[in-house]
Amino acid sequence: MDIQLAKTFLEIMSAGSFQEAAKRLHVTQTTVTARVKSLEESLGCRLFIRNRAGASLTQEGERFVEHAKNLVFTWQRAKLDLSKPSEAAPGLVVGVENSLWNPLLVETINQLLVEKQNIVFDARIEEESLLIKQLDQGLLDAVLVHKPHYRSNLVVELLMEEKLIHVRSTKEPLPNLFIDWGNEFKAQYDAVLPHPRQQGFKTNLGPLALKVMLSQGGNGYFRTRVVQKYLASGELERVVGAPEFSYPVYLLYGEQAVSEALSRFTYALKQQSKTLDYWSV
Known part of the structure; x- marks a missing residue:
């Protein structure tokens, strides 16, 4: 499937109208309409209801949201991975709940940069349920969440008590x-x-x-x-x-995701969780 179709779908959902989505994507409204028509024909269902107020998702459209996000994310990750030469720095894709990115993730990344840890880092800020789903699907190497999710193939570490x-x-x-x-x-x-x-x-x-x-x-x-x-x-x-x-914080990662990059990240993360006196937000 043309990845632009999924991107256009998500842009319309975010913007609330075909017209606004066209502006954000720097294409004509006719192009946006054609992409949606092509996508709906491929899926065999209607995704949007258009009215004077804009565009709202149908029930099928709501069900397609997570699939579209996963398609775009998988494509972006593939591009990132294939764009690196074989000797390039190791990559790491981490998902974080919204309440945990600042300052914990910020200071962890800062520490890695100061220490010149050569890691191609990709951070995804999402709601917990989507993070766990993407972790199960192998789209994320690790996640930071407030609730432990025990699986036979997951490692669950209590990072800090809050x-x-x-x-x-x-x-x-x-x-x-x-x-x-x-x-x-x-x-x-x-x-x-x-x-x-x-x-x-x-x-x-x-x-x-x-x-x-x-x-x-x-x-x-x-x-x-x-x-x-x-x-x-x-x-x-x-x-x-x-x-x-x-309100504890847990680090979850798949057994198969253990790597040098994840080890470096985990070490810096644990150091920051111990040294941060308070969180600004």
Whole structure:
């Protein structure tokens, strides 16, 4: 299949319309329409519903999203691998949950660069379920996630212990903020706390909620390493008697993915996990 068809499909999904996708891809809208028609004919189903508001995915389109991402990713990885001469630096493709890339992944890569570790590094920031699926498919060499996934062919290492603690602004304790730290956190939260989840403001992005709380006030659950400096400065305080929740970080990789590049990366990653005093976001 022409990889441009999958790229065009994903661009339309992201842009929300054929017209905007055409602008982003630097092609005409007629070209985009033709690509979608070709793709739909190849798959034997309709992928988009077009209306005045733009374009939305059909049920078949929603099911095709992960396939399209995998197709594009596999193609990019193949190009990267084949573009290197046989004596080139080893390559490593690592997937990371959104909440873990900064500063853990940033500082790990910085350390590898400072030490002049010659690695062709490819970092993929995705949601946990997609990372695990791509790891199972061999599209990723390793992943950083908050939940262990045990498989017979996977190595699972506990990288660091993190906690989610309830804090509030010392200036204004309201509104209640709810940060979605994943299904496991929500299950623990609902099981332990007698009251419903905070509904004053809800998001799945911790840095956004933290900025709102520091600016306007409020309370919610945040990672200890993130709020440590604000607790020390007196801007935030812990809510007395509130339960804590475990939020560990795991490194997962396939047994067949063990390589010199992965060993270098793992060593630097473990060093950074021990030396980072707090996380900025």
